[in-house]
Amino acid sequence: MTILRTSNLTKLFGKTLALHGVDLNVEAGRVVGLLGPNGSGKTTLMKLCNGLLTPSAGEIRIADMRPGVATKAIVSYLPEVSWFNDWMKVQDMLDFFSDFYQDFDAAKAADMLKALSIEPSAQIKALSKGTKEKVQLILVMARKAKLYLLDEPIGGVDPAVRDYILSTIIKNYNPEASVIISTHLIADVEPVLDEVIFLKEGEIVLHEDVDTIREEKGMSVDKLFREVFKC
Amino acid sequence: MAWQFDTDRPIYKQLRERILLQIVSGTYGAGAQLPTVRELAEEAAVNPNTLQKALMELERDGLVYTQRTSGRFVTEDEAVIRKAKNDLAKEQIDLFLQKMAAIGYDRQDAAVLIQTTKERKQ
């Protein structure tokens, strides 16, 4: 079952072409790495998938549906920014997610908070930046979504948290759902990925299975990335 | 702690070797039940699909079999395990002899050296 399909997906911001002619197919049960330098269009692609942006041209289909209310119910998005307000406690956010998302597993979220020693009664605005990121990740991963879009989930965190995040992604694995992770830290993420997409200046230059790259090119994805995107 | 992998070879191949080693060395004895794909993937910190590929290769080689409702088991056929053990040992010996040849020692010299080298304190 194809979770995500785009054809000729294009996004124009004023005069800037952020994405151009993107044709993509992601099957269910895959963990996909979306790799590319800053400004290559990774975030734009994710925002098009979750409905925050509308295409300038081309089509995008999530589980065969156009982005809208129905797709938002099955897409779980972790942006790079923190979307918390300043009046809620952690528990309030859990209630919020339970209220709006049918696929939210409150018990699972509570377990994950416990594992990271985060108090549900804590005021979110009093938490450290790192802890806020963890809470945001927990909320996103505690949903039984069909498509997870994680924008730079391991960028600003320490190695221990990085391991926890990758371990959560593996634990969460569901053959009916797919995960798209955009990142710079390729070496860390590579063992978790099924396939990778290289995005260069808004265009796809590579979309391949990780094993195939290692088999045919005899190098890791990380190494290949450095070659393809040499400065 | 995640397992460490070489970066220039497919991970599923390395996973297969790792699990094979555990089988032939007795960590998973004949007939023993293997942990689930999910558990192994978590422990190794790898993609479950990749681990599944590794296990399927082992199954193809007859070292592992799947019982639909109960999971994966190591084969009870000790002969198969012994053969795999020997094959693995021969591989290592070949590699060793290659390295000795690069240093300049042939098979004889290597054998003598093995006999006379004191066992390293464990």
Add this chain to the structure above:
Amino acid sequence: MLGKLMKYEFKATGRIFLPLFSALLIVSAVTRLLSGLQAQAPHIIGITSAAMLIAAAFVITLILTIQRFYKNFMSSEGYLMFTLPVTTDRLIWSKLLVAAAWNIICLLAVSLSVSIMAMPGNELKALLQSIAEFRLPTADYVFYMIELSAVVLVTMLDGILSLYACMALSMLFNKHRVSISFGIYVGMIILFQILAVIAASIAVHLDFTFPNGLSVFINTHPNGTLHALLLLTLLAVAAVGAVFFAVTRHMLKNRLNLQ
């Protein structure tokens, strides 16, 4: 979903409004009690405090109406709100209805506060008694009250929607959005003024005579005419609101530009 959105909106805003309006009413009541004392000073302090709270009530209501929209829809909170499985329309309505509710409550609280402080004791009693003894007036009167209330209500909604539309339009720009929103708002007001003046000057010069049939109708059905006028006004005001709503929706749905 709309109910849920409104629930969270009330939670977010109630934390500020409830203490504010409660403080206002308490201070008014206390001031009223102080009015009987010989010493003038406490009473004057009370009135001054109440006056400041009344001003605060109006200002804070306006600021919060603006700030809730801006913060929740146009800042990083927007990443959460616009990925929720709800329509853009519902999101806008949730903000609009709650803002309208607080605006009405603000007016009620201020009126109540002033009544408590200013009305002589027996008048206050009489007012409360007449409210208690309220009988339904004639059907016609009821319709008038409903129509009038509707026009007033929709006009208030228009006011709030105009703020939303101006803020939403500022997303066309990447910087200085607050100033730009303000500029668009002022520009819009000026535009309306100009249109009103043009309309008035055209109307004055028009040789306007009602067609015969219509004149007769107006003369024989003064009530009916008034009702029709009120309904037409309602329609016009609603249309204006619909335009503001559509502009806001278009910007949030298709031109969302979160910073």
